[in-house]
Each structure stands twice: as C-alpha cells, then as structure tokens.
Amino acid sequence: MIVADRKSLEEILAMVREKRKILIVGCRGCVTVCNVGGEKEVEILAASINLARKTSDQPIEIDTVTIERQCDNEYVALLKEGIGTYDAVVSLACGVGPQFLSEAYPNQLFFPGVNTTFFGGAVSHGIWEERCQGCGTCIIHNFDGLCPIARCAKSLLHGPCGGSSDGLCEVSKETLCIWDMIVKKKMEQGRLTDLLKVIEAKDWSSARDGGPRRSIREELIP
Amino acid sequence: MDEYKSGSNLEKILRAGHFAFTGECGPPKGANVEHLKEKFAHLKGMVDAVNITDNQTAVVRMSSLAASHLLVHEGMEPNFQMVCRDRNRLAITSDILGAHALGIRNMLCLSGDHQSFGNHTQAKNVHDIDSMQLIRLVTNMRDKGRFMNDEEIDVPPRLFVGAACNPFADPFEYRVYRLANKITAGADFIQTQCIFNMEKFRTFMHQAVDMGLTEKCYILAGVTPMKNLGMANFMAKFVPGMDIPDALKKRLKGVEKAKQAEEGIRFALEQIEEFKQMEGVAGVHLMAIEWEHKVPEIAERAGVLPRPTV
Ligand code: SF4
Ligand code: SF4
Numbered sequence: 003m004i005v006a007d008r009k010s011l012e013e014i015l016a017m018v019r020e021k022r023k024i025l026i027v028g029c030r031g032c033v034t035v036c037n038v039g040g041e042k043e044v045e046i047l048a049a050s051i052n053l054a055r056k057t058s059d060q061p062i063e064i065d066t067v068t069i070e071r072q073c074d075n076e077y078v079a080l081l082k083e084g085i086g087t088y089d090a091v092v093s094l095a096c097g098v099g100p101q102f103l104s105e106a107y108p109n110q111l112f113f114p115g116v117n118t119t120f121f122g123g124a125v126s127h128g129i130w131e132e133r134c135q136g137c138g139t140c141i142i143h144n145f146d147g148l149c150p151i152a153r154c155a156k157s158l159l160h161g162p163c164g165g166s167s168d169g170l171c172e173v174s175k176e177t178l179c180i181w182d183m184i185v186k187k188k189m190e191q192g193r194l195t196d197l198l199k200v201i202e203a204k205d206w207s208s209a210r211d212g213g214p215r216r217s218i219r220e221e222l223i224p
Numbered sequence: 225m226d227e228y229k230s231g232s233n234l235e236k237i238l239r240a241g242h243f244a245f246t247g248e249c250g251p252p253k254g255a256n257v258e259h260l261k262e263k264f265a266h267l268k269g270m271v272d273a274v275n276i277t278d279n280q281t282a283v284v285r286m287s288s289l290a291a292s293h294l295l296v297h298e299g300m301e302p303n304f305q306m307v308c309r310d311r312n313r314l315a316i317t318s319d320i321l322g323a324h325a326l327g328i329r330n331m332l333c334l335s336g337d338h339q340s341f342g343n344h345t346q347a348k349n350v351h352d353i354d355s356m357q358l359i360r361l362v363t364n365m366r367d368k369g370r371f372m373n374d375e376e377i378d379v380p381p382r383l384f385v386g387a388a389c390n391p392f393a394d395p396f397e398y399r400v401y402r403l404a405n406k407i408t409a410g411a412d413f414i415q416t417q418c419i420f421n422m423e424k425f426r427t428f429m430h431q432a433v434d435m436g437l438t439e440k441c442y443i444l445a446g447v448t449p450m451k452n453l454g455m456a457n458f459m460a461k462f463v464p465g466m467d468i469p470d471a472l473k474k475r476l477k478g479v480e481k482a483k484q485a486e487e488g489i490r491f492a493l494e495q496i497e498e499f500k501q502m503e504g505v506a507g508v509h510l511m512a513i514e515w516e517h518k519v520p521e522i523a524e525r526a527g528v529l530p531r532p533t534v
Binding site for chain 2: 155156157158159160161162163164165166167168169172173174179182185186189194197198199200201202203204206
C-alpha cells in the first residue's frame, strides 16, 4: 500500500491560518490502513485544529467527511454538494487524493494534510517500511524477491557496497542492508552464481525518469 | 608484448612487474589551485600515479576531472576517480571522453559514499548505473569503441581502469566474489580500502589467489598511516566500512601523544614490508589523508624510491 505520515499540526495550522471554514477529507484506502488519513484521524485533526484556533481566539468552522477512495472519480464526485463553500479543503489522502480533488473541483483550494512517503507495509505494529519504488520494470525475481532498487540506498544492482556492515546499511543503523540479505539468501540456498555476472544497466525510462506514466487497459475502455 | 590498454605510467609499471606505489590527493574545498599544487609537489617523483578523489565522503570539492587535469599539467600522472552518485550515464560518458582528451590515462570506478555523510545531505543522488556497470561502460568504450547504447565512438578513450574493493565490509565471505565480478566486468587493477586488520586481509588475499584473481588483475593494497589515536577512533566511527582492530588502537594509545604519528607511520611501514612479500599483491596505494607532505618520508623509509621508469 501507499504509506504516508501526517504533516505536523503546526504546518497544517499555517496552511489554514487565514481560513474560517474548512473541510477535512479522509480516505478509506491505504491511509486508513496506515492510520494516518481515515475517519478516526480526520476527527482527531479536526479536534486539534479546533482547539488550537479556539485557544488563539480565532475560531474556525470545520466539516469532516471520509470517502471510499480519493483516487477514484466516482467517489470524488460525491463531494459535489458542499465543495465550493469552503475557504480550504485539507485532504488526508496520499498525494493522489488532493490532486484528484483539485482536478474535479478547480475552483476550490486544496491542501495536503499528509506527506506521502513510500510503497510498503507494516513490519510490526506501528512500523511501516518501504518495499517498492514503482520503477516500472520489476526485477526482484533476480534477487530472490528482494528489491535493491527501492531498498538499497544507492539502488545498486551489484551490491553490497563497501559500507555494508553487520547487515546494516551505511546510511543508518536503523536500516538493513538489503544486499546483505540478498547475498546471504543466495549463499544459503546455493545460488550464489546468480550474482556472479554483470547485469545490464537498468532501463529507467519505465520509471519516473521517463516522465509521468500511464497505464492503458484496452479491454476496459468503453 | 601486446599493446598497452592506455599506456599510462601505472600500467607500464605494473606490466613490467614492478611493485607499484600510488598516492592520493583530495582537491580543495574551493578553487585554490595554488594549495593544490603545493600538495601535488609533495607527491612528485614519490608515486607512480596520484588518485584524485571525487567529492570524497560526499563533501563537495573541486571536480576530480579538473584537478586531474591540473596534475597532468604538473607533469604527473593522475588516477581520476569517478563516483556514480553524482552523474548519470550521459555525464559519466562525456567526462570519460573529456578525461582522455585532457591527457588522463587512469580512472577508478566507484559507487560513492552516500550523500548523507557529506555536506550536502539534502542532495538527490543519481546512481543511474553502479560501479560494476561503470567498469563495463568504460572498458567497452575503450576496447569495443562503443557507447553504452552501442553507437560507435569517434576515437575511443584509452584509460587504464581500476576499481575499489573493501575486504572488510560484510558479508566477508562474499567480498572475494564481488572482487571477481569487478574483474569480470573489466577492471585492470584494484585499489583496496585502507587495511588495518592484517589478519583478515591475509585471509582475503589467500582466497583471491586461490581463485586465480591475482593472475587477471593487479591488486594494490590500501595503506593509510594514522596520525594519532583520535584519527583511528574517528575513522572507526564515521568512515563507512572501516575495520580498525583494537590492537592498533592500543598500540597508538601506548605511546605519548606527540609520538603517535611516528607510531602510525611505523605500522604503515611494517604493512608495506609485508605487502611486498605477500602473494598476489602488486603494489601499495598510500592514502595519506591530508598528510601529503609526509609521503616523501614514508616512501623513502618504505624503500620504494626511486620510482622505476618504464
Ligand atoms: S524492482 Fe521496481 S517494481 Fe519491482 S519492487 Fe523494486 S522498485 Fe518495485
Ligand atoms: S550498505 Fe547495503 S543497502 Fe546500503 S547502500 Fe550499501 S549496498 Fe546499499
């Protein structure tokens, strides 16, 4: 799923400083699963903003709503009623949400309430980790299902680099060296020879480098 | 004897079977050419080639290409270092062509330390290709006369191509295979990371010799003289992939502060003596970090002077 972190309350307060009436929109997709932009978090943010504004003697009117998915125009359309009456709308969806909203309602001002961070999942309660960078050409079968593009700080295709130490990446003691994991797995399973070759340079044109990407499924186009 | 790959001094020395002795010099954090030339002067006649570092530890400095060129001007031979962190394949390729055009004949291919170690931690890193692919790219340019996209090159660059190797990074058992891979990719010579753990290095070299790697490639052992105990502690803590045994720290600690530099040099000299005898070691790469003026003394005491001419 897409993982995000809530922006700080200070940052959000600064965004809506001059606003008197706002709407906070949650999303029941990924951000609900990673506990950052679902119904519950929408209410918490609303209460926090309310309190802060009251304390500073600048009361604000806040409406809240959480829709099925902000990345789906069908659900975005359901917001039609109220939109346009607000000074600003804060979206707690991933970066896709406020963009779908902005495109659907060009006259309304939207703010992102979260920082979209990565594609990953929860590795234990309360901890999420990156697993994929959406490079457009998946190659993890060559690395026993582990992705060096997203998980090596240098996206090396021939690791581990000289900074790998005790299974950890040189960038931080909190980060596992994915190449250490790849090599150990290959060794344990007797497939080290897989790594003893020079892999062709990656074609990054399928990644962000090729420009914004599009997926077309002919069979679904009416 | 078949044709030289680049005809660099370093290549000739190694081909002739001499024990190579290379040095290193970091470009200035500024455009201070005079200071750079002073550092060069200490190394003149003392080493076969001088590695010119490329934004080492991700701290921004004068470009390694420009500094290498200045070295050529001084009548010395650079080993132009290039990291994959700061350039994509277009920039890499054009810098290689530029290097050849400027009279540079050796190049060292590196991934580069992560930018989080340096002084521009907010930078975007490139890593379009990695060091293995860089070795392939530059040797294909030289040997096949082709760019990475297979287009033909009008006058291919001729560079003697080196790679780095850190026998002390993990997992240790894999390190010799990674070295083998760099040789497969086309590396002509290897300069290792600074060696302090001699026991581990002996094991590593045994493996390399057993696998026949030293027949295919020249291995230069990395030596860094410690200036004092503080430097040893700093390197152990902040330089990625450093293995500094407690015994060495103890040895430095065992002498009074004013004599620690001499003790550090002694350790380096003992290492060089052992490397001269060690099977598979073709030379030493001396990285006297910000200590270039000590190189003449170290070279003299190591008995590697005068440098041979081929
Ligand atoms: S190879 Fe690309 S698509 Fe596959 S997991 Fe890694 S980043 Fe994602
Ligand atoms: S330590 Fe491992 S994960 Fe980190 S940059 Fe090096 S190879 Fe990649």
